[in-house]
Amino acid sequence: MSWIGAAILGATALAGVTAPPAQAATAVAVTVNATAGLGTIPSGAIGLNTAVYDSYMNDAPIPGLLKAAGINALRYPGGSYSDIYNWQTNVAQGGYDAPNTAFSNFMSTAQAAGTSPIITVNYGTGTPALAAAWVQNANVTNHYNIQYWEVGNEVYGNGTYGANWEADSHCTTSASGGPVTIGSEPNQTYNCGPSTYATGVLSYISAMKAVSSNIHVCAILTTPGFWPDNVTNPTTSPQSWNQTVLKALGSKTDCVIVHYYPGGSNAAGMLTDPTDISGIVSTLHSEIQQYAGVNPANVPILVTETNSTIDTDTQPAALFGADMYMSWLENGVVNVDWWDEHNGPGTNTPAVVAGVQDYGDYGIFSNGANNSGVTEPAVETPFAPYYAIELLTKLGAPGDTMVNTASGNALVKVHAVRRAGGSLSVLIENEDPSNSYTANLALNGFTPSGSPTLYTYANGGSSISSTTQSSASSVTVAPYSLTVIQIPGSGGTGATAPGAPGQPTVSNLSSSTSGNNTGTGTLSWTASAAGTYPVANYQVYQLGSGGGSTLVASPTGTTLNLSGLTIGASYTYNVVAVDTHGNPSLPSPPVTFTVPPPANSTCAVHYAISSSWPGGFGGSITLTNKGTSAINNWTLTFAWPATGEAVQSGWNGTWTQSGQNVTVTAASWNSTIAASGGTVSLGFNGTDTGLDPAPTAFFINGTVCANN
Known part of the structure; x- marks a missing residue:
């Protein structure tokens, strides 16, 4: 996507917000299972888009603002501009490049902010040689060690499925020199489909990895469940985009990119959208395994564009953002990038949302413009999604372990993280615009000690507030608010605890025709590093819905044979190490698999x-x-x-x-x-x-x- 901001105009301050009348809080049961690990927070997980047409991209305050919010990845050069941008000349063919937005300017900001760059190379109008030269400049000449490189932006938007917003010079052109639209030139051969793109990606992989072999060169996929996923075209795409691209890449599938703009018809609907994320990731893993024939655990997934699309500068977007980031990371995605740093207000008359002025601006910072009769606040004023991202720094940091949670009310979203120092942090989102809730916390596998600290971003706020309370048994959250409760304690770490086991893998999965529950397999994991005392055994947990887990075995070794599995069912397991004094480790990342039907069936x-x-x-x-x-x-x-x-x-x-x-x-x-x-x-x-x-x-x- 490429949302281009308007010219800079005057600024006004954000109007104050009147607090709603106090109401009695409704009780909600919240469960945190500290032994049910969902993996560690990756480095470079919390990302943001930049754009070469943004004249404020590299303003002096930006590095400090990004660092304060915990943003640790920056994508460049910006959406659909990526497919018209020449990094060597800092020229976007047919577009606008703002001053001081060249790659060297971007890298100065990225390094000052302590972020990991993600670069989208020009597939649409570029060449593998141009991309390889970029890798040479970045990783060989300047030693930036940039790991993730995308081949193009939303390339499926090149007209293959009828919609044409992405530049692609690989397409057949008409007599007028423009791209051919499907059906408009019956005598032309349209050659833009996923097969052409996959062939191009293989060329880019070869050229770019010849310069720096340890980089990830990422292919663009359609997001499962979102157009044009699974759409076909009998001329250029008889199979779906993902099936065609992954089959062509095969063992060279290095990493994959999807974008996520769920929308919804209103704020309430949008706030339910992140519940689809586990299914999206599961489908991507299945496609990678089925079509590319490689282990999906070895193929990173990045979400390099996302936004709420509704109430973009106000509290619904903040609530969506925090829940969305954590949902992707809990499902194993390595990076999520909000769209974007600055964007500019929309042209429609903006709404007032829960007492707060919205501007229809997809950026996290204002650019002070007025496109619709309502002037934005001063340049670099953060909007609500910025504070939601900042609040995630109170929840966890790279290397901390995400754990399973459950909430008794769909309007109260919960995420939890075991911190490296032994504490537990819980994010509680109240997505109800009218009612308060008291979350009664059941903390399984964790013993609180000391006074918890609460960090809250309230509706209409311009900062995150903090306070302490005496008990970790409950916390009351106001309407349309985000709260992190940091709870000191123990139960899975500490000076004497062993290290977390490695992520389990499953092998020898099979089943037979003699019954539905004939699935078998073998779980294996890397041994834990001993703490003060030796490791005595490993506790293998099966993770269920609703935040629960069941101890299925306590082997002394690092393998476990599974049997009696249901054909077609999915299972999730993780492992906790326990030393000779009963001290448990943090949980391993989980493994999820589906039991296959018997290959030798009739x-x-x-x-x-x-x-x-x-x-x-x-x-x-x-x-x-x-x-x-x-x-x-x-x-x-x-x-x-x-x-x-x-x-x-x-x-x-x-x-x-x-x-x-x-x-x-x-x-x-x-x-x-x-x-x-x-x-x-x-x-x-x-x-x-x-x-x-x-x-x-x-x-x-x-x-x-x-x-x-």
């Missing part, structure tokens, strides 16, 4: 999504008989993984659905599937409320089938 099913649109999708299913006898009067059964998925209509069979379970019975003309490779093809249109992940297990006449 039937196989191929499932594919052929198209998608807001609120719906279409797909095809192919049944294959691998046995030596014909299958007569077949019945196919499967379950949708997401509650919002449903069959709207189907063909080549009779389709019914009960809850999430789908049954398809044969039509009269296709009731027999011939032996030794005979097939039957089905199709359907479905509805969804967001994501539409693929079913994990299919059954024909009660026999579980292999995935084909």
Whole structure:
């Protein structure tokens, strides 16, 4: 995306906010499971976009403001401008480059702020050689050690699927010299699709890694559940963008990029969107494994653009931002970058949100402009999302361990972090604009000691306030507020505790046709470093929904054989080391896996999504008989993984659905599937409320089938 700010005009101060009348707080049960680790906070996790058209990008106050907020990554040169920008000349073809925004200027700010740069090289109008020269300048000549490099911005927006906002010189051009739109030039060959992009990425990887072999060169993917994910084009994209790109990259899949602008129709809807993030990441991992054929744990995922899109400068955006950042990181993403540093106000008449003036500005800092009759505050005044990001510094720091939580009210979002020094920090977001809540804290695997400190960003605030309280058993949070409670104590670290075990891996996953609960596998993990006392054993926990976990075994070694797993089910495990004096370590990062159907089944099913649109999708299913006898009067059964998925209509069979379970019975003309490779093809249109992940297990006449 490329949101371009307007010229600088006068400034006014943000109007004061009248506090709502006091109301009795409603009790909410909040559980924190300090032994259920969700991984450590990565370095360079909390990022921000910059743009070469932003004349305030490198203002003198910026490094200090970024450092104070804990922003530790900066993306450059800015959205769609990346695909028209020549870093050597500091010229954006057809665009505007503000003074003092060249790469050297950007790096001065990035280094002064202590941030890790993320660079988007020009795929649209650039070349692999130009990108390689950038790596040479950055990492060889100047020793910046920049690790993450994107190949292009939103390249799927080059017209492949009908929408054309991203420059791409690889496309066939019309007689007028402009890009060809699908369908507008029937006699032209349109060559911009995902296959062309994937071929280009391979060239960029080769050229850039020849200069610096340890960098990550990242491919652009569509975000699962968001247009144009799973959309196809019979001319240039017969398979989806992600399937085509990942298959072409294969073992060279180095890291992947998605963007996240969930929107929603109003603030309340937008604030529910981060609940989709676990499904997005799970789908990306499945696609990487299925199409690229590599271990998704070794492929970093970066979210290099995101914003609330609603009430962008006020408290709903702050609430969304904090919850969104933590949700991505808890699901293993290594970097999330807000759009953006400065952007400028929108042109529509801005709203007053919960007593606070919004400006329709996608930046975290004002540029003092007036595009709609309402003048922004003085240049570099932070908007509400800035303070939400700053509050995350009170929650955790790179290297701290995120842990599992649960809330008894959907309007009260909770995230928690075990700090390196032994304390526990809990973020409590009240997304209710009218009511206060008292969060009653149940802290499992952690013993508080001492007085907690509370840090709060209130609606309409211009800073984060702090106070102390005597008890860690509860905290009351005001409407539309974000609070971090820092609780001193112990329960998983300390001078005598062992180090956390390494992230578990799973191997030898298999199942058989003899039953649904025949899945087996082997968990393995790296041994913990001993503290004062030797490690006595390891506690292996299965993590469940609702913040809970179950101790399944306490082996003395670093492996555990699993059995009785349900085919098609997903499981999450982590490990805690315990020394000979009973001192537990911090939990390891978790591992999540899905039990595969048996590869040697007598039937196989191929499932594919052929198209998608807001609120719906279409797909095809192919049944294959691998046995030596014909299958007569077949019945196919499967379950949708997401509650919002449903069959709207189907063909080549009779389709019914009960809850999430789908049954398809044969039509009269296709009731027999011939032996030794005979097939039957089905199709359907479905509805969804967001994501539409693929079913994990299919059954024909009660026999579980292999995935084909």
